Amino acid sequence: xxxxxxxxxSNVEPEPRSLSLGGHVGFDSLPDQLVSKSVxxxxxxxILCVGETxxxxxxxxxxxFNTNFETEEASHHEECVRLRPQTYDLQESNVHLKLTIVxxxxxxxxxxxxxxxxxxxxxxxxxxxxxxxxxxxxxxxxFDYHDTRIHVCxxxxxxxxxxxxxxxxxxxxxxxxxxxxxPIIAKADTISKSELHxxxxxxxxxLVSNGVQIYQFPTDDEAVAEINAVMNAHLPFAVVGSTExxxxxxxxxxxxxxxxxxxxxxxxxxxxFVKLREMLIRVNMEDLREQTHSRHxxxxxxxKLEEMGFQDSDGDSQPFSxxxxxxxxxxxxxxxxxxxxxxxxxxxVNKVKETELELKEKERELHEKFEHLKRIHQEEKRxxxxxxxxxxxxxxxxxxxxxxxxxxxxxxxxxxxxQPLRKDKDKKN
Amino acid sequence: xxxxxxxxxxxxxxxxxxxxxxxxxxxxxxxxxxGLGKSTLINSLFLTNLYExxxxxxxxxxxxRTLTIERRGVEMEEGGIKVKLTLVDTPGFGDSxxxxxxxxxxxxxxxxxxxQYLRDESGLNRKNIQDSRVHCCLYFISPxxxxxxxxxxxxxxxxxxxxxxxPVIGKADALMPKExxxxxxxxxxxxxxxxxxxxxxxxxxxxxxxxxxxQNEEMKESIPFAVVGSCExxxxxxxxxxxxxxxxxxxxxxxxxHHCDFLNLRRMLVQTHLQDLKEVTxxxxxxxxxxxxxxxxxxxxxxxxxxxxxxxxxxATEIPLPMLPLAETEKLIREKDEELRRMQEMLEKMQxxxxxxxxxxxxxxxx
Numbered sequence: 079x080x081x082x083x084x085x086x087x088s089n090v091e092p093e094p095r096s097l098s099l100g101g102h103v104g105f106d107s108l109p110d111q112l113v114s115k116s117v118x119x120x121x122x123x124x125i126l127c128v129g130e131t132x133x134x135x136x137x138x139x140x141x142x143f144n145t146n147f148e149t150e151e152a153s154h155h156e157e158c159v160r161l162r163p164q165t166y167d168l169q170e171s172n173v174h175l176k177l178t179i180v181x182x183x184x185x186x187x188x189x190x191x192x193x194x195x196x197x198x199x200x201x202x203x204x205x206x207x208x209x210x211x212x213x214x215x216x217x218x219x220x221f222d223y224h225d226t227r228i229h230v231c232x233x234x235x236x237x238x239x240x241x242x243x244x245x246x247x248x249x250x251x252x253x254x255x256x257x258x259x260x261p262i263i264a265k266a267d268t269i270s271k272s273e274l275h276x277x278x279x280x281x282x283x284x285l286v287s288n289g290v291q292i293y294q295f296p297t298d299d300e301a302v303a304e305i306n307a308v309m310n311a312h313l314p315f316a317v318v319g320s321t322e323x324x325x326x327x328x329x330x331x332x333x334x335x336x337x338x339x340x341x342x343x344x345x346x347x348x349x350x351f352v353k354l355r356e357m358l359i360r361v362n363m364e365d366l367r368e369q370t371h372s373r374h375x376x377x378x379x380x381x382k383l384e385e386m387g388f389q390d391s392d393g394d395s396q397p398f399s400x401x402x403x404x405x406x407x408x409x410x411x412x413x414x415x416x417x418x419x420x421x422x423x424x425x426x427v428n429k430v431k432e433t434e435l436e437l438k439e440k441e442r443e444l445h446e447k448f449e450h451l452k453r454i455h456q457e458e459k460r461x462x463x464x465x466x467x468x469x470x471x472x473x474x475x476x477x478x479x480x481x482x483x484x485x486x487x488x489x490x491x492x493x494x495x496x497q498p499l500r501k502d503k504d505k506k507n
Numbered sequence: 508x509x510x511x512x513x514x515x516x517x518x519x520x521x522x523x524x525x526x527x528x529x530x531x532x533x534x535x536x537x538x539x540x541x542g543l544g545k546s547t548l549i550n551s552l553f554l555t556n557l558y559e560x561x562x563x564x565x566x567x568x569x570x571x572r573t574l575t576i577e578r579r580g581v582e583m584e585e586g587g588i589k590v591k592l593t594l595v596d597t598p599g600f601g602d603s604x605x606x607x608x609x610x611x612x613x614x615x616x617x618x619x620x621x622x623q624y625l626r627d628e629s630g631l632n633r634k635n636i637q638d639s640r641v642h643c644c645l646y647f648i649s650p651x652x653x654x655x656x657x658x659x660x661x662x663x664x665x666x667x668x669x670x671x672x673x674p675v676i677g678k679a680d681a682l683m684p685k686e687x688x689x690x691x692x693x694x695x696x697x698x699x700x701x702x703x704x705x706x707x708x709x710x711x712x713x714x715x716x717x718x719x720x721x722q723n724e725e726m727k728e729s730i731p732f733a734v735v736g737s738c739e740x741x742x743x744x745x746x747x748x749x750x751x752x753x754x755x756x757x758x759x760x761x762x763x764x765h766h767c768d769f770l771n772l773r774r775m776l777v778q779t780h781l782q783d784l785k786e787v788t789x790x791x792x793x794x795x796x797x798x799x800x801x802x803x804x805x806x807x808x809x810x811x812x813x814x815x816x817x818x819x820x821x822x823a824t825e826i827p828l829p830m831l832p833l834a835e836t837e838k839l840i841r842e843k844d845e846e847l848r849r850m851q852e853m854l855e856k857m858q859x860x861x862x863x864x865x866x867x868x869x870x871x872x873x874x
Contacts, residue, residue, distance in 0.1 A: 132652040154656045189658050190605045236651055237681075238542020242566040244604050265651055268681040270754055284566055334683055337765050339757020347755050 120174035122225050123363060124163075124205075126257065127179065128198060128249065129234025130186040131156075133264045138232075138319035139179055141332065141343060142355055143168065146321065147179065156184025159194050161201040163226075178226065191245050195252045202228050202256045206378040213379075227375060229366045230293070230358065231257045234264040235314060239273050241280050250290045256374055258293035258366050260358070261285070266316035266349050267334060267341045274316055281314055295357055296365050309357050315350035318343055530589040532638060533781060534620075536670065537594065538613065538662065539647025540601035541569075543677035548645075548736035549594060551750065551761055552773055556738065557581060557594065569602040574609050576616045595641060601658055610662040617641050617669045621796040642788045643706070643776070644670045647677040648731060654693040655701075663703045669792060671706040671784050673776070674698070679733035679767050680752060680759045687733050694731050705730070708775075709783055726775050732768040737761050 127135040136149040147166065163180040182198055205227045212223050231253060235246060253259055261281065263269070269277060285292060292313070295306035320343050324333040332343040343351050358366075387407065537545045546558040557579055564572065577596040582589065597613055600606075620640045627636040644666065648659060655663075663672060674694060679687060698705060708727050711720045741753045743760060751760040761769050776784075 130652065134651075151653070154653060187656055189661060190607050192605050194604075236542065236649075240542050240563045244566050244569040244572075244602060247566040248570070248604055265681050267754070267756075268650075268678055270752055280565070288567065336680070336683055336757065336759075337763075338680075338759050339754065341754075341756050 117173055119221070120176060121363075122176040122178070123367065124178040124180065124226060124228050124230075126161075126182070126198070126202070126228045126231040127234065128182045128185055128231060128253075129264060130236055131184065133234045133236060134319050135181060135232075135234055135264075137321065138234075138262075138264070138317060140321045141319040141351070142359065143177070149179075149181065152181075152183045154187045156187055158188065159184045159197045161197055176224070180228065186245060194245065195249045198249070199252055199256065202253070203378065206256075206375055207382070209375065210379055210382060227370055228257050229363075229370045231259045233259055233261045235261055235281065237263055237265050237268045237277070237316075239269055239277055241277075242284050247284065247288055247290070250285070250292075251288065254291040255377065258369055258374070259290075260293050260354075261314035262354065263314050263316040265318065267318045267336075269316065278312075278314060278316070293366070293369070295362055302361055305361065306357075309353055312350060312353055315354045315357075317351045317354055318349040319351070527588055530591060531781070532591040532593070533785065534593040534595060534639060534641050534643075535776075536597070536613075536617075536641045536644040537647070538597045538600060538644055539675075539677065540649065540658075541598070543647040543649055544734075544736050545596075545645075545647050545677065547738055548675075548677065548734055548769075550738050551736040551769065552776070553581065553583065553592065555581060555583070564602075569599075570604060572599045572602045574599040574612045576612060593639070600662075606658055609658075610665045613662070614665050614669065617666060618796065621669075621793055622800075624793065625797055625800060640788055640793060641670050642781075643784045644672050646672055646674050648674055648694060650676050650678050650681045650690065650733070654690065655697045660697070660701050660703070663698075664701065667704045668795065671787055671792070672703070673706050673772075674731035675772065676731050676733040678735065680735045682733065691729070691731055691733065706784065706787070708780070722774075726771050729768050729771055732772040734769045734772055735759055735761055735767040736769070 125139070127139065129135050131152050131154050136147065136151075139149070140146055145168070147164070149164070160183050161180055162183050163178055165176060165178045168175045168177055180201070185194060185198075188194065209223070209225065209227055212218055212220060233246070233250060233253075235242065250259060250261070263274070263277065263281075266274065295302075295310050297303040297307050297310075318334065318341055320332050320334050320341075322332065322334070323330040324335045324340055324342075326333065326340055326342060331345075334341045334343075341348050343349065346352050537549060539545055541563070546561065550556055550558060574597055577598060579594045579596070581592045581594065583592060584590070595616070600609060600613075603609070617640075624636065624638065624640055627633065646659070646663065648655065663674075666672065676682075676687070676690060676694075682690060708723065711723050735752065737750050737752050737759075739750070739752070740748050741751050741758060743749045743751065743758050749758070749760045750762060751758050760766050764770050
């Protein structure tokens with residue numbers, strides 16, 4: 079009896095009972111402890127800015143964070159899109175923020191923009207990969223790790239007044255499952271109120287009909303649900319950025335001064351800058367980080383691990399054990415290695431044999447040739463000998479004939495020289 | 508001495524009467540990426556609503572959109588003078604993700620008009636030649652960037668020797684005055700660097716009045732024109748009704764020279780330089796095309812030097828000839844003559860030789 083009871087108890091966890099406290103214990107300070115810990119640790123936030131060259135990305139960053147990031151101006155003649163991350167240490171009150179701003183330099187400038195989205199996607203994936211690697215390490219230090227994953231992508235839309243550009247649609251579709259996208263209408267002081275209203279509706283319509291998932295400000299937390307819901311309806315935010323100050327009334331405000339009027343950045347009637355700042359920095363920054371980690375990063379991790387061959391066992395009673403899978407993979411890998419080694423060795427031996435055969439063949443050929451040449455050489459020598467003998471014979475013969483002729487000649491001479499003697503003799507007689 | 512009045516001082520009046528009777532026709536091309544305010548500007552320029560029925564495609568449709576050429580004709584009359592204006596639009600330019608070679612249809616179109624005119628001119632019945640050649644191309648540059656983009660440069664390079672280009676910065680109410688100046692300077696520098704020939708204003712005659720000269724100078728210095736267009740008439744914040752754009756922070760007046768260069772552009776295009784644009788098209792650009800055409804017919808394979816020569820106004824006014832700098836042509840002709848002569852001599856020699864050997868052969872035969 080007791081044994082079965084125990085079994086039952088160990089297999090089924092009872093519902094936790096809620097009890098009321100008799101007095102103040104003090105664990106309501108837990109959030110504060112958490113906060114103070116985080117504050118000492120510092121926060122990191124990574125923003126990706128995507129938009130055409132000159133559309134006002136750097137100016138908006140300067141305006142948002144009320145500082146001058148001194149970003150280099152890019153030209154229109156970049157060969158391809160490249161990402162330029164820059165990290166800054168900011169401090170407000172006692173909160174440290176490690177801000178990384180990533181610029182997609184050269185976006186929209188090339189004549190052929192088919193591959194423009196790829197460097198951006200690759201960069202985002204690379205940051206996820208780095209984090210994953212850190213997570214999978216045996217000795218890891220996640221609390222110390224500088225998180226470079228992109229928490230939000232501000233997509234700058236050109237204020238044409240008509241609709242999104244084709245490049246915008248293509249790029250946002252590639253990015254919406256990897257990063258929180260907040261679309262922004264840049265340089266919004268070119269659009270009048272009525273045109274803006276139509277433009278916003280058109281853009282949101284296009285995003286929805288093409289299935290692009292942009293970031294929605296969360297409405298589940300009671301404290302901020304209302305304001306977030308209102309803000310969601312104002313997307314995309316039409317912003318104007320400026321770091322110059324203009325005197326309006328008796329105050330200096332950040333504004334753009336035109337001959338026909340002054341556009342004030344922080345005037346809600348003029349543009350949605352204040353809304354953007356509220357949403358991005360003051361209200362939802364932490365939610366953006368969380369979403370990046372719990373949604374986009376998890377998706378990446380799952381895809382990556384599935385690729386590597388890991389699988390969540392579902393239906394089986396055994397829970398997923400990383401260690402076992404590791405062991406299995408390792409064994410597989412080692413046996414694969416061994417097999418490959420054998421193969422290579424085999425191949426090597428075969429090759430050596432082949433080469434040896436070839437060499438032998440070649441040697442034999444050479445030897446043959448050598449013999450052949452030797453024979454020819456001897457043949458020639460013999461012929462030359464013969465000829466020489468012939469020549470000698472001829473020379474001898476010639477010499478003999480020469481001697482004979484000479485002898486005859488001398489005889490003849492002798493005879494003629496004797497004749498006059500005889501004549502003389504006759505005369506004398 | 509009192510000269511007798513002959514009467515040819517009335518010639519200008521006769522010219523005036525005849526031209527009024529004939530009417531004017533003008534073909535204007537408008538080019539540039541979508542969303543830069545081209546249609547609105549045309550409506551503002553000619554105070555009509557030419558683009559009432561147009562449909563702007565959404566992003567999906569633009570993905571694979573190719574460039575098409577659209578022509579719209581408008582007949583306008585003012586003060587008894589009739590103008591037949593043909594507007595050539597290039598919807599689809601720069602719309603798709605891959606814009607390689609998207610300017611080729613435009614180049615082809617311009618050349619087709621030249622070809623048509625060449626054929627008409629060389630025809631037997633030249634009474635009613637329709638001039639459909641493009642007299643001027645307004646090219647819109649985006650005010651949101653930092654100057655000319657690679658696509659702009661590619662397009663301008665492809666057409667600058669075939670049509671008068673007037674560069675225009677569209678939606679100029681995005682720029683504060685000092686930004687406008689900087690952008691204009693940047694564009695001018697880039698045009699010079701890329702050796703793109705835009706339409707040059709003719710110098711004023713010395714006997715024009717000071718006012719006119721000053722206006723002319725001003726116009727020249729404000730190229731590229733930074734324009735704002737509007738189809739609406741609004742109150743300017745006070746009681747005046749003006750053509751403009753109404754914002755929460757003020758109203759941009761299209762016809763206010765402190766706000767934008769719209770007036771300059773309109774004056775230049777319609778009031779003062781319309782005829783000159785036509786003349787340059789006819790005397791310089793068309794003649795260049797004609798020379799290239801005929802050269803390639805006469806000497807197939809001859810290199811196209813004409814396309815690399817510079818446009819020079821002086822030569823145009825003195826001698827309406829092809830654009831080749833004369834010295835070069837002369838040299839070419841001389842060289843080719845020499846070659847021909849040499850080849851002829853060689854031919855003759857060979858012929859003589861052949862005849863000789865033939866004669867010899869006959870001789871030996873007869874022997």
